Amino acid sequence: MKIAIGSDHGGFVLKKQILDLLDTLQYEIDDVGCYSLDSVDYPGFAESVCQKVLSKKVDKGILICGTGIGMSMAANKHKGIRAALCNEQFAALMSREHNDANILCMGERVIGAGVAEEVVRTWLETSFSGGRHLKRISLFST
Numbered sequence: 041m042k043i044a045i046g047s048d049h050g051g052f053v054l055k056k057q058i059l060d061l062l063d064t065l066q067y068e069i070d071d072v073g074c075y076s077l078d079s080v081d082y083p084g085f086a087e088s089v090c091q092k093v094l095s096k097k098v099d100k101g102i103l104i105c106g107t108g109i110g111m112s113m114a115a116n117k118h119k120g121i122r123a124a125l126c127n128e129q130f131a132a133l134m135s136r137e138h139n140d141a142n143i144l145c146m147g148e149r150v151i152g153a154g155v156a157e158e159v160v161r162t163w164l165e166t167s168f169s170g171g172r173h174l175k176r177i178s179l180f181s182t
């Protein structure tokens with residue numbers, strides 16, 4: 041499975057930790073940046089990851105900023121993107137089972153690395169349940 045990952049400066053340190061985890065778990069990775077702690081604007085990184093998911097260059101995306109809020113707002117502007125802000129494991133599980141989330145968002149200033157790693161593992165290993173949830177996600181207007 042190939043994963044695109046992006047962050048702004050507020051998510052940069054957590055992105056590095058999640059990159060190490062993805063590498064250990066042997067996922068293919070496409071890191072779209074940012075590549076330093078210099079202040080940057082998060083919507084561009086959300087755009088890059090969304091385009092890679094929508095064009096099927098990758099299977100799923102991960103976006104990290106300070107809170108995860110800006111990244112999730114920016115990502116969900118794209119038709120076909122279902123970005124879930126998950127700062128704990130239950131949300132990660134349900135966002136895959138019920139919502140077929142294709143992008144995971146997290147906030148570096150909200151969760152620690154240990155919880156974030158569990159969120160990522162759960163999110164990547166959980167399948168969409170389909171069934172009644174398929175109709176529901178098909179009703180999204182964008």
Ligand code: RB5
Nearest residue numbers: 050105106107108109110
């Ligand atoms: C950057 O300071 C911060 O606003 C950004 O990382 C994010 O939290 C926005 O939602």
